[in-house]
Amino acid sequence: MSTAIPDLPVLAADDSMLSRKFGREVANYFSGSPLNRVSFLRTDHAFLNAAFAHPSTSFLLLDNYSPLAKDTSTLTYVSKEDIAVLTGLDPFKKTEEEQIKSFNSAITQPIVLFLGLDERKTGFEYREYKGNPYFAVDVTPKGSIEEKAKSVIEAVKAKHGVSFTPGARLLTLNAPEAAIYAQARALLDWNARNPFCGGCGERTMSINAGTKRVCPSTDLAGIPEGGEPKKRADCPTRHGVSNLCFPRTDPTVIMAIVSSDGTKLLLGRGKRYPPGWYSTLAGFLEPGESIEEAVRRETWEESGVHVGRVIIHRQALPNGETINLGNDPELEDAKWYTFDEVREAMGMSTVGFGDAVPEGEQRKLRIPPQTAIANRLMAAVVEGYLGPPPKI
Incomplete structure (x- = not known):
């Protein structure tokens, strides 16, 4: 028997003219996220590094887009220690420029998405921004991280007594977590569908905490440790406004x-x-x-x-x-x-x-x-x- 979905979130009461005339606003399912995305901080590696390492941070894991969940209505979040074998303890230690320079197309990197801050909780602070951070991590076993991903999956299932809930839409999730899941799934799906550059055909890499893909100008694949990376051919996506770098499904x-x-x-x-x-x-x-x-x-x-x-x-x-x-x-x-x-x-x-x-x-x-x-x-x-x- 499926669990009933709680009432959809409504905008906080206000005394504006339009609210007096039309009433309070109701958010749609898969929207109404409780998180402030603070999207302008996605390029701030100091913020991302601090947020990733904070003890109040919650990590949502997805295996082939199926989220880790307690049941069909409630997601399960884990700590950074649960995923350290896959992501390391400081995946955002390098700036984006440094990440791009050290790009190696032969090595699979797990996608780590920054989802936002839950401002209802105040365990984490960065400048004037407060709230517990949320990340999503793709633990799908693939490429060079297949064995590490499998070990993370089995460990969190055994430790927390939960499983990955399949389903393309998961219409039984409670409304706030449905919005969090929708954001994570959409961005992981976009990253997975854009591994190659539309301008030159070379492999791309994910930056901006999972919300942008770039075509690096160099590659360390096949280069001995300490050697100089090989230069790639020029690519149109590195000039002007790129049609590849950001998800283009956004109206x-x-x-x-x-x-x-x-x-x-x-x-x-x-x-x-x-x-x-x-x-x-x-x-x-x-x-x-x-x-x-x-x-x-x-x-x-x-x-x-x-x-x-x-x-x-x-x-x-x-x-x-x-x-x-x-x-x-x-x-x-x-x-x-x-x-x-x-x-x-x-x-x-x-x-x-x-x-x-x-x-x-x-x-x-x-x-x-x-x-x-x-x-x-x-x-x-x-x-x-x-x-x-x-x-x-």
């Missing part, structure tokens, strides 16, 4: 963030924008994350603003509107603009991304043209979506 979100009193729009300025240009915020939706969660996470990471109830358009939380650009370095600036200021910008002559701004208008707010989704989002807000529906 994007673009959002018009409205202040809690319904009078202002949050607009951000990218580092490469023309003078005076500001636009709505946007970002990638990650595996195991709902559209609503992506809106809240990207808005907070880029601007520090907390978003509450999410419908077709998004509204900031009361007391959560303070802008903070110190998390994700993507934006150069972000500001709240009144609806009147946005309307005035819409009435000005259009300036394309690479066009010069007319003399005397450099200090005025400029926004993307009508062909941009960002412009249409702003128009939807300032032209009255907050008011009563138009008469037909």
